[in-house]
Amino acid sequence: MGLAKRIIPCLDVTNGRVVKGINFVALRDAGDPVEISRRYDEQGADELTFLDITASSDNRDLILRIIEEVAAQVFIPLTVGGGVRQVEDVRRLLNAGADKVSINTSAVQNPQLVADAAGHYGSQCIVVAIDAKQVSGAGTDTNRWEVFTHGGRKATGLDAVEWAKKMQSLGAGEILLTSMDRDGTRNGFDLALTRAVSDAVDVPVIASGGVGNLQHLVDGVLQGHAEAVLAASIFHYGEYSIRQAKEYMAQHGIEVRL
Amino acid sequence: MTDIAIIDYGMGNLRSVSKALEHVAPNASVVVTSDPVVVRQAARVVFPGQGAMPNCMHEMDARGLRDAVLDAAASKPFLGICLGLQMLFETSEEGNVQGLGILPGKVRHFPPAVAMQDANGQKLKVPHMGWNQVHQAIEHPLWQGITTDARFYFVHSYYVETANPEPVAAYSFYPFQFTCAVAKDNIFAVQFHPEKSHAAGLTLLGNFVRWEPNFTNKAS
Numbered sequence: 001m002g003l004a005k006r007i008i009p010c011l012d013v014t015n016g017r018v019v020k021g022i023n024f025v026a027l028r029d030a031g032d033p034v035e036i037s038r039r040y041d042e043q044g045a046d047e048l049t050f051l052d053i054t055a056s057s058d059n060r061d062l063i064l065r066i067i068e069e070v071a072a073q074v075f076i077p078l079t080v081g082g083g084v085r086q087v088e089d090v091r092r093l094l095n096a097g098a099d100k101v102s103i104n105t106s107a108v109q110n111p112q113l114v115a116d117a118a119g120h121y122g123s124q125c126i127v128v129a130i131d132a133k134q135v136s137g138a139g140t141d142t143n144r145w146e147v148f149t150h151g152g153r154k155a156t157g158l159d160a161v162e163w164a165k166k167m168q169s170l171g172a173g174e175i176l177l178t179s180m181d182r183d184g185t186r187n188g189f190d191l192a193l194t195r196a197v198s199d200a201v202d203v204p205v206i207a208s209g210g211v212g213n214l215q216h217l218v219d220g221v222l223q224g225h226a227e228a229v230l231a232a233s234i235f236h237y238g239e240y241s242i243r244q245a246k247e248y249m250a251q252h253g254i255e256v257r258l
Numbered sequence: 259m260t261d262i263a264i265i266d267y268g269m270g271n272l273r274s275v276s277k278a279l280e281h282v283a284p285n286a287s288v289v290v291t292s293d294p295v296v297v298r299q300a301a302r303v304v305f306p307g308q309g310a311m312p313n314c315m316h317e318m319d320a321r322g323l324r325d326a327v328l329d330a331a332a333s334k335p336f337l338g339i340c341l342g343l344q345m346l347f348e349t350s351e352e353g354n355v356q357g358l359g360i361l362p363g364k365v366r367h368f369p370p371a372v373a374m375q376d377a378n379g380q381k382l383k384v385p386h387m388g389w390n391q392v393h394q395a396i397e398h399p400l401w402q403g404i405t406t407d408a409r410f411y412f413v414h415s416y417y418v419e420t421a422n423p424e425p426v427a428a429y430s431f432y433p434f435q436f437t438c439a440v441a442k443d444n445i446f447a448v449q450f451h452p453e454k455s456h457a458a459g460l461t462l463l464g465n466f467v468r469w470e471p472n473f474t475n476k477a478s
Contacts, residue, residue: 002376002431004389004409041456046389072277077411077454094271099454122309124385124413125271173385173413202371204383225380227388253378257389257409 004257005221006046006228007245008079008206009235011036014054016062020184020233030236033066034073040235041074043242046257048074049102049176049206049230052082053151064096071097081129081176090117094125102176104129105149108156108163111170118171123203128172132160132193133180143192145179152180164197164205175201176230179209186212186233194224206230214240214248221254261286262467263300265327265342267318268292269309275339278453279304282464294326302467303330305447307341311365311416312353314341324358331360331445337466338447340414343440346447347418361440362421374433382433385415390430392438392450398427400446400465408458410450412438417449444471 011018011033018036019027030036037048048070052063060083067080080093081102090101107114107128118126131152132145145160164175177197179190189207198205207226211217211234220229234240246256262279264272272290279288289296297303305327307314318324330336331346338346347357350365357365368374374382389409394401417436420426427446428439438449446466452459 002390002433003382003386003412006388071274072281075274075278075281075454075460076456077413077451095273097271097273097277099271099274121271122269123415124308124387174387199381202381202384204385204387222378227383 002255004046004255005226005249006206007217007242007249007256008047008049008228008230009040009045009242010049010051010208010230010232012051012053012232013063013066014052016066018236019053020236034069036236037070037074040242041076044246044257045076045242046228047077047079049079049081051102052080054083064092067093067096067098079127079176081127086113087116087120090121090126094121100125100127100174102127102129104131107167108147108149108158111166114167114172115170118173123171123173126172127174127176128164128167129176129178130160130164130167130197131178131180134190134193143196145193145196148180160193161196161200164201168201168203172203174204174206176206176208182210183208184233185210188212188216189220189224189226189229191219191224194220194226198225198227204228214245217245218249218252218254221249222252260289260291260296260300262288262302262304263297264288264290264304264306265297265323266290266292267307267314267321267323269307269314269317269341271308272306274451274453275304275306278460278463279467282460283467286467292321292323294321294323297323297326297330300330300334302335302337303327304337304339305330305342305345306339307345309341310352311341311344311350311357312355314345315355315357318345328358328360331358334444335466335469335471336445338445339453340449340451343447343449344416344418346440346445347420350416352416360445361425361442363419365416366419367416368432376433385413386432387413389455390432390438390450392428392430394428395426396441398441398446399469400441400462401427402465403461404458410448410452410455410458412450414449
């Protein structure tokens, strides 16, 4: 009797198509974003996340049209990220129908953007996305993860756990945490990373990167302490439906919306 | 004449609310407006809101909307959503601001996450974000076709504490019981977001656009 853990399919979108990469590269086409959104909505997805991975800024407006079309047919929360650089970008995405906007690289380059966007539109619609990679413990035996930006290409020197706490203090309402080591591998979430961040912040954490089977989703919640689990490829190619994933989680004692 | 006016005081994205209402009432004219005249002329009023309550109260007053909101809440089918529920009460812990005072009670912050645990001993995060069960406390036309304990989408850090049990239309648990919907005469207000709550949410909005509250002395 209470809040359900969420399952969030993620749609990486470029040039109007959903694609899926492995370790942030090697893209494979997965279909039409509006059609896929409708399918996940029918299957009982709790939210949808769209990441605009278009490299150039030429086609940025395409994602706005896609979100407008999805928002007119799908009545669950929509998060959109990718290329958000200024408060004006947040405004445009919200006006197109996004409920939350995810900020990644620009949060590192300009942390004030997170504070400004949260101050203007409320923390409830500001998600900070963190791409993290495990690094050596620097003389200690504790795990440490570094924040990367620019789609995982650029190291920042920032500690992922400290960064998440800082983003919460600036007004992030949620953290979308992706393990770069696991993304696309299908070996499961980085549970130590997920748990370290989730236990360190008071805002919800979405675990991302590495889901290959339904047990991984269960582990993300029970061992990683995530409030929500995000996955792409296991859903895109019809391997599992959202419904199957939720039934599996429910069988393992996790409260879900069925 | 406008069938449904969604009050826009510059706090939050109202596109989702208007799209969902257009979806359930395709023949109605649905207008997002900050014009008090349009609000006064509308047959039904939706009062949404996001962000911080002090800003919401300030922006509403800056646009001269307070009297139009009070009139609508006293005279026609009125649906409050999220901050639009909280603002109906007397005071809020958020900035110690005064609300509209239409309903007795106050708005309180959830305790810090460390002070709240779920059944597995995991700390409960704030904001309360996601799909929670809505337990119906009364029978009401807006609950028609919705089973009690159906899940709706929530995102909030503050909740309302009513001064008396009379207006409570539903409650949820996080982890303690809190009021998530109130009903009084022509007013219905919810903490959750029906416009983002899939089939159950659309059913509630459909019930609202058809709702004919019984008025006794409320003619405007």
